[in-house]
Amino acid sequence: MRSVRARAALGATLVVAVALIGAGLAVLLVLRANLTDRAGLEAEVAAREVAGQLALGTAYGELETGDEEAHPVQVTDGEGRVVAVSKDLEAVSGTGTADVEPEPSAPAPGTGSDDDDDDDDASTPDRGEVSSDRPDFANGTATVDGETADYRFASVELTTDEDVTLTVHAGAPLAAEQEAVDSVRDSMLTGLPVVLLTVAGVTWLVTRRALRPVEGIRRELAAITASEDLGRRVPEPDSRDEVARLARTTNETLTVLEASVDRQRRFVADASHELRSPIASLRTQLEVGAAHPELLDVPGAVADTVRLQTLAADLLLLARLDAGERPGSAVVDLGALVREVVSRRTGDRIAPAVSVREEGGLDVTGSRGQLARVVGNLLDNAERHAVRSVAVSVRADRGGVAVEVTDDGAGVPPGERDRIFERFVRLDDARSRDDGGAGLGLAIARDVAARHGGTLTAGPAPEGGARFTLRLPRGAGAGPDRTG
Template structure:
């Protein structure tokens, strides 16, 4: 299934179905156990009543048996001989014997009492008809007959009473006659109530479960559809943006503050960053094309003049234009690598030695003298070549704008950072322009000729390199006038 709504609805329905089935089975088991326990208790009470009569010596023909349909009874000796059973009992299973007809009907139980004994017993009766061998409470003499106090055994079976066959729970209670013989009384309790209740609950569950699952699935479908409606709106708008290539468009944000709303906000932020990046890229390409056009045009003009009039060839100008093209191409290539996320190297070197070497190489070719105050043993980690480029760009910028001198200072700070300052005594940088000068292709002096000024990439490259080394590059006004560029790099 490709639809999230369908998968969510199906998953929720499956979970609810499993939970309801498990709960339903548990309810049925508990209900069956409770009702079966009640049947066991009913059977046990019926068996205890008959066992009490056996223990009291009540003659067989005078036993009061419970309702035959509700509690069928079977009495067996310890040898398995049936001595009594409900009159309408036609078949039985689940007890100690399948017999339903007593072996000697009409005879007394296995106590062995004779008619003479019963007559003697009658003669010993009190005038009021009471039995002197019984206690005042009516219970048998413990020495002559008793009911076993052991937990009755229970079993399941069937019984046919007056032509009707049903399931029963049987309780087996042992009793001892006055003659000391043991009999087992089996009494049953019908399971019709338990079976009917379980069947009713099961039927209700079978009918209600599908209906409930349909309701759960439908509600989940509707809720998921409502929750995902903003996502569909975001998808449609993103598809439209992709088709139109208009990065100024934004996806709708529901404003609910939930995950979908945060997704929309993040998507719009991504679109804004992408639009800004594309715009910078377009501006960069346009500026680069403009900067390349002038030296290329100048070089072409000189070559065409030289072809027509060799004696008029400006060789130095052609070389300068070629060098300028080479430097500009190198700057563009470095910016492209930086934009691509090129990481600086991890070499550790002495920045003091690197500055001294760079100043020594420039020497007398600088427009203005350079004074240097350099600390020793100041090490940094990064790309030696890129930091040399930063230093060269800062010095070139200071030379172009200085009035008479340039000063370089290098020092370490207590927190382990290394600070490089390049100052000039020129006009300085207006406070409102101190961030703008680090943008690409930006030059504040529009009247300056392209030969005297660079392409506006030097400071942009210097700041990008500084940031990728974990440092900063800022500019401020010098106390005596001019500009001071401060490069801060972390220590090794």
């Protein structure tokens, strides 16, 4: 069963069926118990009436048992022998004995001894006593005048004036109880299918109405998949329920996916474009060298090869960052790292003019190699645009560590301070590729900063140039230093 509507309808029907069956059984049990208790009360009244007669001294043969068919009566003595039964009682069960033939073994009430004749005229015989305890109840059957039926029997004890213990068993018919229970049960069995069909139908219709927008979302997603057009969006219903939130989330996901795919396409296109120029230059130089060895520009070929190697390394690092590579867990002294990176740049255009100001003991946790790459990229960018000097500072900053790289160049326009961190973006399009680079340095620096839980921002420098600020969280205790 693959349909949500069918599963919902079936589930609701089963739940309602279980609930109705449970409630119906409870109603039948309560109804049966109430009717049985009423029959027991009726039987108790009949038994106490007969017991009262016996206590008053009525002889067995003169007992008034009322309607024998409605209230069959059986009287037994202390030894379980039958001493009296109602008229036309032919068989009985549930009273302790099935005998229906009286055996008057005990003295009948009112038949005391004739001793003390002189006192007979002076006193009245004592009356018997009916037990006030709650009688015993039992279900059984009785055959009266050839008709057998179910009865609820009540057993009442009494003591006659001759100190003889008797038990009166009187029954009340259970036919009314059985008829009422059967009637209610039949009504429930008749109405249950109707109720279940109604529940199933209503659930099907309501679920179909509720899931109609979901089907629209599914069809649109299928169309988007078939057309590969990520610019399309699924319909959003006007409701504020879960389906509407699903549609909005789906559209947001499509927007992010479209942006990611566009970014990936631009990345591939830009990477191909950037790789094509040095490869073409290198091929040209090699072809010229092959035809005219004396014209081979070896330094130029080496420079193009280095540029290809650098670009390939940048692309590989970006791919690793996009794949979610986690930074290392080494403890890195950021001040010492900055001094080391600056000291290796002795051959740069203005390397001697790079000033470093740092505070000691500012440790961060991460990859030493990637953090050195960030500092190096920031210095490359600053030296590319600086006029005379570049300054680097490392300081504590609001519980973290801040590295600032400033230059005295033209600066970054306010509207371009976020765009410059996009991949393959160079603000000076007229600048030669050799001077301007591929436009990946700042993008790599920001991605690495983000992977280390930090930020990288651009702003104006006091000298009028650009200031790039790298903020990283302070490092908690970590393992041995590892480069990455």
